[in-house]
Amino acid sequence: MDSFALIGAAGYIAPRHMKAIAETGNSLVAALDKNDSIGVIDSYFPEAEFFTEFERFDRYIEKMRRIGGEKEVQYVSIASPNYLHDAHARFALRVGADAICEKPIVLNPWNLDALEELERETGKHIYPILQLRLHPAIVALSKEVGNITKDKNAEIDITYITSRGRWYMVSWKGDVSKSGGLATNIGVHFFDMVLSLFGKAKWNVVHMSQPTRAAGYLELQNARVRWFLSTDRSDLPRQVVESGKTTYRSITVNGQELEFSDGFSDLHTLSYEAILKGDGFCLEDTRHAIETVFEIRHAKELTPKGDYHPFLKRNMR
Secondary structure, eight states: OOEEEEESTTSSSHHHHHHHHHHTTOEEEEEEOSOOOOGGGGGTOTTSEEESSHHHHHHHHHHHHHHOSTTSOSEEEEOSOGGGHHHHHHHHHHTTOEEEEOSOSOSSHHHHHHHHHHHHHHSOOEEEOOGGGGSHHHHHHHTTHHHHTSSSOEEEEEEEEEOOOTHHHHSGGGOHHHHOOHHHHTTHHHHHHHHHHHOOEEEEEEEEEOSSEEEEEEEESSEEEEEEEEOOGGGSOHHHHHTTOOEEEEEEETTEEOOOSSOOTTHHHHHHHHHHTTOOOOGGGGHHHHHHHHHHHHOOBOOOOSSOOTTHHHHOO
16 A cells, blocks of 8 residues: 655545545545645545645655655645646655646646656656546547548547636636646646647647637647637537536547547546556656647637637637
């Protein structure tokens, strides 16, 4: 049984990490978050030490490292705000632990180089969570890519609308310097997925770049991708609103819809199982996606023409 520490324990995604640690038969010995609304931890690891100050958390982890024994941390799981991932991964390696880090692993491509150098220096690893690659629908698609792209590039539409209230823009997620913006914060998994399957981006165009909406076009080595991301409830299709749902997720490949209705709840556990077996993803696996969302973040917004996402039409009126 391995011992884990968790940074960002009160955040939205943290319970999935707690669940994964528990379901892989391991123990959470320490958790950190500046917010103390963390009752969810009682469902998994009520005996875990909890800290609201990084300095005290750091001191405890270092103390356990020196003492050794069952509370010495082997893995630090990172679910903190995006702009802190780099620093928290460095912390993990400094205390002699491997890191398991949420997306995006970093905000800037050059940060990957520095972290890879630190891995070589310490002999420890930073494992990114790229859970969408493990989704059954994507695994099935990966087996068909050769046939799909045999004669011509695949035509792909990505649409992801996840309703968020006014709190979203007030939080760190609405601060581009901290979240990386919409394409980075909620879109990076989708970009990672298509890049891993259909090759590196050759052309990257942004048609819309707003705080709550973003859209554009990617031409990959073996695919043409139109994408639309939104946190605005008004962008939800009518049938989704009428059904009482607040999220709409759609990926079509050559006009065929991928089935995404379920299969998400266990992806973190699958990620942890792979990491613990030595089969986790590495920093280099994230590079193309990090480069792509970085380019999107700094791209000039161009007037949509030619190939652009159909959801843009109603936003252009």
